Amino acid sequence: MVDFRPVDWTVLITAARDAREHAYAPYSHFRVGAAALMEDGSISTGANVENRTYGLTLCAERVALATAVARGAGRARAIAVMTDTSPPATPCGLCLQTMAEFAGQDLPVLLVNLEGEQIEHKLSELLPHPFELPKP
Numbered sequence: 001m002v003d004f005r006p007v008d009w010t011v012l013i014t015a016a017r018d019a020r021e022h023a024y025a026p027y028s029h030f031r032v033g034a035a036a037l038m039e040d041g042s043i044s045t046g047a048n049v050e051n052r053t054y055g056l057t058l059c060a061e062r063v064a065l066a067t068a069v070a071r072g073a074g075r076a077r078a079i080a081v082m083t084d085t086s087p088p089a090t091p092c093g094l095c096l097q098t099m100a101e102f103a104g105q106d107l108p109v110l111l112v113n114l115e116g117e118q119i120e121h122k123l124s125e126l127l128p129h130p131f132e133l134p135k136p
Ligand SMILES: [Zn+2]
Pocket: 059, 060, 061, 062, 091, 092, 093, 094, 095, 096
């Protein structure tokens, strides 16, 4: 069922900005915060969590979505991603595929930075052809 309630981007942007403060990024110093509005109305936040092995690094977007899924919050209705780059950084491929797992292709993805620049995409624009398992 499609949820037509409007997304309060101001709340999501603030949550993503706050989450970014908790980023663990001692290696790249590239701090990211994400806030996902879930279909149960809750907001799930995440920050990037790096690891000295690099390969174990978790992105903010995946932390936010996995946290929401783990508590049964359902699928995502919108997500905001806060960085400190201009233009605001685009999620990596792993995160886009994760969004495709837990949201529809019409998921609004708002990319924002600390200066207030905003770019909104649909997930389908950022990942037009997500991986799908063959149907049995
Ligand atoms: Zn990522």
